[in-house]
Amino acid sequence: MGETAAPEVVGTTRSTYRHGDLERALLQAGLEMAREGGPGAVVLREATRRAGVSANAAYRHYADRAALLGVVCDAAQAALATAIEAEQQALPTTGDAVANAHARFRAVGTGYIRFARAEPGLFRTAFSVPDNLERRGAPTRAGPSGLTPFQLLEAALDGLVEAGVLPAARRPGSEFLAWSAVHGLATLLIDGPLRAATGQQADGITDRLVAMVDQGL
């Protein structure tokens, strides 16, 4: 009422045109939107709004919407890799090499599904840009250890072979068997009929599924 129309400068004095690091700010905004609503929610205009910048400023840093979605997708993959690594690091160390190999392998699956449940928007975004495995080793998709989710799976499977648990003859292509099972369950849990499951139920079925793969491979 008593206020006259004042410019909306609030706190931060906007002394210059320069944003500073708009490229990163847009990626950050895109990541937030993905977290909130999945890949479809990654909207160029909204990203610029969140960065406090005009709608077309994004084009100084990204060719188009697809380009922004691409980097957001990579970042989501990196987050997934981080979750898997965390799951593996929480494992108790045993002297038993065979048990260790099994545990590391299972942790890939449980970490994968834990991430999908904790961050369904990011999870869906991580797989929203189809590629034929070209980016399976892209550094921007890697977690702290430098490995991407796919590489973490490969490493775990190699560990199974080294431990003498998985016959080397069955190793080729086994990535896709394990991946299928775990990815399918993640889908059922976040977008499918298991959406309504409690955390306990989800944990239970996750354990059973991972055991099924571990044994059936």
Add this chain to the structure above:
Amino acid sequence: MGETAAPEVVGTTRSTYRHGDLERALLQAGLEMAREGGPGAVVLREATRRAGVSANAAYRHYADRAALLGVVCDAAQAALATAIEAEQQALPTTGDAVANAHARFRAVGTGYIRFARAEPGLFRTAFSVPDNLERRGAPTRAGPSGLTPFQLLEAALDGLVEAGVLPAARRPGSEFLAWSAVHGLATLLIDGPLRAATGQQADGITDRLVAMVDQGL
């Protein structure tokens, strides 16, 4: 050049306002669009265009876009059920009850994946409307035998128990283990990194996956 602007009546003399069976025509159009481009391609205006009717005529038969998508989704489920049944009926009959039970179970998986590869748009549409299993027995989702895809899976698992292959204690919840694996592979094959696989490669990995589940359950 020589033509004066004539009404676009071509062949069919439009003698009356009535379409006749617009409800079915819209469902049919929706199904076509789903086949061509998945659930996102099911567009109300386009459906009316294909039915040769004005844009708002759809509202006489469907409350809104979601309502149309719902019936299209059910129809896609029915198509999936049909594919699974076809796979099962192609099975040679053996005297061996155990082998039969295994074969019927595996056929659910291979039929599922065969359908996903043959009709990716319909497949994606079939799972585009999330529900918590409420519609798992809806007659509009059933194939020729009257069973929905989910019911066909249940029946196959029951068969495994009856044949003494699957311990009854492991039967509860096993739907979701099998479903996860098969659904995940379907996803990798149509939208994921296995998109580029040849038919032969896809068949090979499908067989391995189904065997893994059959054994790991």
Add this chain to the structure above:
DNA sequence: TGTACATCAGTGAACGCGCGTTCACTGATGTAC
């Protein structure tokens, strides 16, 4: 140390797009008497 100039990172306005949906309507059909 100063200056001319290219480049860079923003702005503001506007575009076309196709969509879902609503409005007031109209002519054909079915029904009660």
Add this chain to the structure above:
DNA sequence: TGTACATCAGTGAACGCGCGTTCACTGATGTAC
């Protein structure tokens, strides 16, 4: 068998929406001499 009237299944025009993207621009920054 005829007639009044309700209902039904369409029409045509318009709405607002939010989006991605392009245009011509401008002021600040960096660089060569």
